[in-house]
Amino acid sequence: MASSLTATYPWTKVPLISCAPMRLIANATLAAAVSIAGGLGFIGAGSDISTLSSELFQARDILTKANISTNTGVLPIGVGFLIWGAPLADTLAVLRKPENIPAAVWLFAPRNPNQLKDWTEGVREATSNKTKIWIQVTSVREALEAVKLASPDVLVVQGTDAGGHGAAQGAGITSLIPETIDAVTEHCKSSSSAPLPFFVAAGGISEGRGAAAALCLGAQGVCLGTRYLAANEATIASGYRDAVLRASDGGTTTIRSSVYDQLRGTTEWPAGYGGRGVLNASYRDHEAGVTFEDNKKLYDEAVASGDKGWEGDRARLTTYAGTGIGLVKTIMSAEAITQEVRDNALKVLSSVSVSKL
Amino acid sequence: MASSLTATYPWTKVPLISCAPMRLIANATLAAAVSIAGGLGFIGAGSDISTLSSELFQARDILTKANISTNTGVLPIGVGFLIWGAPLADTLAVLRKPENIPAAVWLFAPRNPNQLKDWTEGVREATSNKTKIWIQVTSVREALEAVKLASPDVLVVQGTDAGGHGAAQGAGITSLIPETIDAVTEHCKSSSSAPLPFFVAAGGISEGRGAAAALCLGAQGVCLGTRYLAANEATIASGYRDAVLRASDGGTTTIRSSVYDQLRGTTEWPAGYGGRGVLNASYRDHEAGVTFEDNKKLYDEAVASGDKGWEGDRARLTTYAGTGIGLVKTIMSAEAITQEVRDNALKVLSSVSVSKL
Numbered sequence: 001m002a003s004s005l006t007a008t009y010p011w012t013k014v015p016l017i018s019c020a021p022m023r024l025i026a027n028a029t030l031a032a033a034v035s036i037a038g039g040l041g042f043i044g045a046g047s048d049i050s051t052l053s054s055e056l057f058q059a060r061d062i063l064t065k066a067n068i069s070t071n072t073g074v075l076p077i078g079v080g081f082l083i084w085g086a087p088l089a090d091t092l093a094v095l096r097k098p099e100n101i102p103a104a105v106w107l108f109a110p111r112n113p114n115q116l117k118d119w120t121e122g123v124r125e126a127t128s129n130k131t132k133i134w135i136q137v138t139s140v141r142e143a144l145e146a147v148k149l150a151s152p153d154v155l156v157v158q159g160t161d162a163g164g165h166g167a168a169q170g171a172g173i174t175s176l177i178p179e180t181i182d183a184v185t186e187h188c189k190s191s192s193s194a195p196l197p198f199f200v201a202a203g204g205i206s207e208g209r210g211a212a213a214a215l216c217l218g219a220q221g222v223c224l225g226t227r228y229l230a231a232n233e234a235t236i237a238s239g240y241r242d243a244v245l246r247a248s249d250g251g252t253t254t255i256r257s258s259v260y261d262q263l264r265g266t267t268e269w270p271a272g273y274g275g276r277g278v279l280n281a282s283y284r285d286h287e288a289g290v291t292f293e294d295n296k297k298l299y300d301e302a303v304a305s306g307d308k309g310w311e312g313d314r315a316r317l318t319t320y321a322g323t324g325i326g327l328v329k330t331i332m333s334a335e336a337i338t339q340e341v342r343d344n345a346l347k348v349l350s351s352v353s354v355s356k357l
Numbered sequence: 358m359a360s361s362l363t364a365t366y367p368w369t370k371v372p373l374i375s376c377a378p379m380r381l382i383a384n385a386t387l388a389a390a391v392s393i394a395g396g397l398g399f400i401g402a403g404s405d406i407s408t409l410s411s412e413l414f415q416a417r418d419i420l421t422k423a424n425i426s427t428n429t430g431v432l433p434i435g436v437g438f439l440i441w442g443a444p445l446a447d448t449l450a451v452l453r454k455p456e457n458i459p460a461a462v463w464l465f466a467p468r469n470p471n472q473l474k475d476w477t478e479g480v481r482e483a484t485s486n487k488t489k490i491w492i493q494v495t496s497v498r499e500a501l502e503a504v505k506l507a508s509p510d511v512l513v514v515q516g517t518d519a520g521g522h523g524a525a526q527g528a529g530i531t532s533l534i535p536e537t538i539d540a541v542t543e544h545c546k547s548s549s550s551a552p553l554p555f556f557v558a559a560g561g562i563s564e565g566r567g568a569a570a571a572l573c574l575g576a577q578g579v580c581l582g583t584r585y586l587a588a589n590e591a592t593i594a595s596g597y598r599d600a601v602l603r604a605s606d607g608g609t610t611t612i613r614s615s616v617y618d619q620l621r622g623t624t625e626w627p628a629g630y631g632g633r634g635v636l637n638a639s640y641r642d643h644e645a646g647v648t649f650e651d652n653k654k655l656y657d658e659a660v661a662s663g664d665k666g667w668e669g670d671r672a673r674l675t676t677y678a679g680t681g682i683g684l685v686k687t688i689m690s691a692e693a694i695t696q697e698v699r700d701n702a703l704k705v706l707s708s709v710s711v712s713k714l
Contacts, residue, residue: 161528172516174681175563175684179606206535213531217570
């Protein structure tokens with residue numbers, strides 16, 4: 001194992017800033033831009049790999065022109081999979097092509113824990129151990145399970161402030177990261193077969209202060225999702241993006257629920273997960289007892305209305321985003337976001353001096 | 358306004374560690390011990406001031422022996438009130454006695470926002486401005502409201518990881534603290550009548566890493582509740598304390614709910630609050646549709662069984678605690694807890710160097 005997280009990905013700068021593999025949103029252009037800025041961008045393949053080859057082709061094209069050195073021949077980006085649904089064999093067939101080997105894969109949400117083992121072993125074999133394994137977990141229990149089953153290179157520890165999918169019930173990173181690190185470290189010390197992974201924090205981090213906080217909690221890197229919704233390179237409807245820019249006070253204006261998935265017809269997630277998004281009329285009507293059929297009809301009408309479906313008090317279209325949504329105020333390039341978060345994290349760490357407290 | 362938070366309380370050390378005014382649990386012995394260790398301890402008067410005079414008498418006795426200099430003649434502790442229920446006039450009659458004037462009062466949960474103004478003005482008048490006003494808020498909106506109505510000296514910004522009562526729905530401190538600071542700072546800049554308060558972070562902080570993180574987020578001090586449940590000086594049943602020491606993975610083993618209040622007969626809280634506690638049989642039965650009457654009967658039987666009511670899978674007695682419960686592993690003196698959190702926060706801040714990332 002490398003001596004530091006950034007040493008593993010030689011084009012990256014300290015501290016490592018990564019972009020979450022947001023399904024449908026984090027495509028080749030976004031992932032590549034984050035890596036070009038010295039971070040690690042992830043393509044969000046989700047459970048559907050039908051466009052994976054073309055996304056990798058596009059990313060390779062952008063990254064080749066940027067001339068990033070990876071020294072092991074991997075593509076300097078990652079790919080995220082929802083392993084409850086993504087087809088393992090077909091995925092490996094794509095990833096094993098020498099030109100496709102990503103620097104990392106990000107595995108989330110197994111239908112049963114053994115999928116973590118199967119995917120990890122499969123990817124390591126297919127890529128001759130060139131691809132690092134990132135596993136996203138939402139609790140101390142899941143972290144220990146992942147380490148025991150798969151010995152990942154990185155644990156992405158996701159707090160409940162995160163946007164989109166995560167555990168229906170969970171803690172924020174303030175308590176989750178230190179407790180997870182302590183428990184995993186203790187396990188690895190007592191087991192000669194379990195190398196200590198790196199830890200990346202996710203959930204509620206929108207800018208430099210949150211990133212610096214995550215590093216104090218013990219993480220070696222951070223992951224941002226919501227902030228990159230406002231990146232120029234995100235694949236996102238303008239109505240969705242405008243809704244993100246408008247929202248504030250995310251603790252009161254976003255909610256974790258399964259109702260948005262139900263309305264979108266995304267019903268294959270295993271039990272125990274929910275998606276955090278802006279609290280809208282679909283959610284309020286659901287809570288008020290409107291039948292699913294009626295709510296779905298209203299939702300479909302909103303879909304048909306396009307970007308207007310995200311506007312006003314009666315907005316119904318899903319706006320997956322985390323509690324950090326209020327800190328997202330302007331559209332920027334992914335490169336500028338990545339640099340700003342990294343630079344400000346370092347500034348915060350050096351400026352929180354005792355004399356100011 | 359003082360130049361720093363600790364300068365306001367001259368016996369305190371940097372960074373300021375405070376103990377939450379936990380009703381029934383944070384009494385004179387705990388509050389005094391925290392202050393003696395260079396923090397700021399709060400007595401949790403809650404909504405009932407029948408023992409306030411005697412608690413202040415006891416605290417004064419302990420603190421006088423410890424010979425702490427406060428230079429303005431205030432008692433070097435604070436008192437927390439739930440202002441939806443505490444009687445303002447009677448409270449002021451106690452606080453205005455020269456020997457009783459506390460260094461701070463902590464106001465939480467108004468039934469209507471104007472109570473913040475009435476209490477702040479009342480306390481400032483009764484104590485000749487010697488007592489600093491701390492107001493606990495759970496969202497950006499509440500923070501702005503408190504600043505506009507009461508110009509508090511300190512905003513305690515509580516994230517949803519906190520144990521006990523808080524907003525039924527909210528964000529963790531990772532996003533809540535920076536957004537609140539930005540919004541309040543912007544408001545105060547644009548209003549000549551609004552001095553910028555200090556910010557204290559609460560929610561999920563159990564030890565030095567969380568405290569360091571909170572300082573990076575922009576807070577000048579931190580508040581711990583759950584950790585002090587395991588202080589020797591806490592007024593707490595041994596069954597409750599043992600349940601805290603046993604619990605881990607607080608994101609999955611604690612839950613914010615109103616069911617615990619209902620079973621305890623604490624039904625006067627305004628709408629919109631819930632208490633986070635260990636997820637127990639009372640909660641599971643409630644979720645499974647057991648009637649309140651049946652659940653209450655089982656709860657009352659558990660009460661009658663004493664400390665056993667906190668044991669095992671069928672534990673029913675309320676264990677209010679935050680998601681940081683898994684980081685609370687040993688019983689220590691409040692003095693040792695306060696020193697350890699403070700020292701480790703400073704160590705973390707100085708050791709998170711870029712070379713290790």
